[in-house]
Amino acid sequence: MKALVYTGPKQVKVKEMKVPEKKKGMIRLEVQYCGVCGSDIGIYMGTHPRAKAPLILGHEFLGIAAEDGKNIKKGDRVVPYPLLSCGTCLACRTGNQHVCNTLGLLGIDMDGGMCETVYVDEDVLFRVPDEVSDEVAAVIEPLAVLVHGLHMSGFQTLDRAVVAGAGPIGMLCGILLKYAGASKIWISDVMEKRLEIAEKLGLTPVDPAKQDLEQLVKEETNGEGCDAFFECSGAASVAKQMTDVTRVRGKICMVSVHKQPHEVNLRDLNFKEQTIVGTRVYTKEEFAQAATLTKDLEAELRQIVTHVVPLTESEKVFDMIADPECGTIKVVVDCRS
Known part of the structure; x- marks a missing residue:
């Protein structure tokens, strides 16, 4: 599969990667779109304290379920809650997993979704309202x-x-x-x-x-x-x-x-x-609320998705974002092309 891979400071490359192995409880997603986040910029610049090359970028992604799960059905459009919590620290034990002492994220602490195919735990997947376009669904995570x-x-x-x-x-x-x-x-x-x-x-x-x-x-x-x-x-x-x-x-x-x-x-x-x-990121409930809110905010959210770039050309996204003449607000990668 194709993926945008961070290979070192100020270096990213679209590479052919092996499709990851499925683990228990996971569902295969065909990624449609993936947003470029400020943390991705930090990774690209080589200043992120945790991200290590080689790494598939991206945690703001929309996928289509390629198989049935317990609650998710093949063909469902879904977005993953991308936070990784330990479950044992004080924050996690008191219901604040989003500020876990060792909080991690997909696309930072493990390979992310700026690629064609991923496997994600079913219990972190949220369905996207039918009224919401694919490009806008990629904005659910930052919302x-x-x-x-x-x-x-x-x-x-x-x-x-x-x-x-x-x-x-x-x-x-x-x-x-x-x-x-x-x-x-x-x-x-x-x-x-x-x-x-x-x-x-x-x-x-x-x-x-x-x-x-x-x-x-x-x-x-x-x-x-x-x-x-x-x-x-x-x-x-x-x-x-x-x-x-x-x-x-x-x-x-x-x-x-x-x-x-x-x-x-x-x-x-x-x-x-x-x-x-x-403030730091969001709770799982707030992530679900953001997914629901996109139905009411579709028209406004569409206006801030200013650039859509094919995955095959995604090596240029960081130069685009750094160039004020491009006038980027939200850049989204089309992972189907």
Whole structure:
């Protein structure tokens, strides 16, 4: 079978690989589409602390069941919950397997789904609603990240929210906030093409290189600031500014994972009695909720899938994502071709 394989820092290659052996409880899937995640970029750059070459990339994939299981039937369109938990640490024993002490993922700690065929445990498979296109189904996994983020953030209907970063995660955050009833959503990014799509989605675009985010937000909130701030950029400048933009007793949700320590105004955190919460991936229930939500969000999610690349040409996806002229938001690999 063909697969996109990480072979070393800044090196990926489409290779012919042996179809993996089936293990007890697994079902064979014919992979249709697989999304490219920020963690895949880290693997490609050689900076991911766990991923080791050679490795088949991809954990955001849609497959068609090629055989019957106990509950899954041949022909079902399914997406896998890709987290790998130990089951014995404190987090796992208390129902928080998604923050397992040794948490792993398909496509990072073992071969993933950016290939033609995979075997996956049946008990982690979720059916995709019939109304949802194959390309949009490949966005279910990152959408689950935001379902978890909203649950953790304390967001309430009619809150005014700021989303920092209009990449795939930031854009999904804006879409979900709108669906959840935010009364106003500002989204900041320096890439014009991303902001144009954000505006079409009903979000208020802000280019921090040309506009003062804090000033804009406070002008529309009687000088108070936003109710909820979602950090989806990973940028040092945003970490420093987020407490300024957020109101007294406002909520700050860290969705992006900062790769190194950044300055945060902890004085604001005290004086304004703000709440800041970290988030990491999602629970199995939230993954199921994301799969169901795609039925209502199909039209919006389709707009952020900006590029579909055949598996045979997938060696170029990381160069595309790095090139601002391409204007990528979500890149999806078509594993059928």
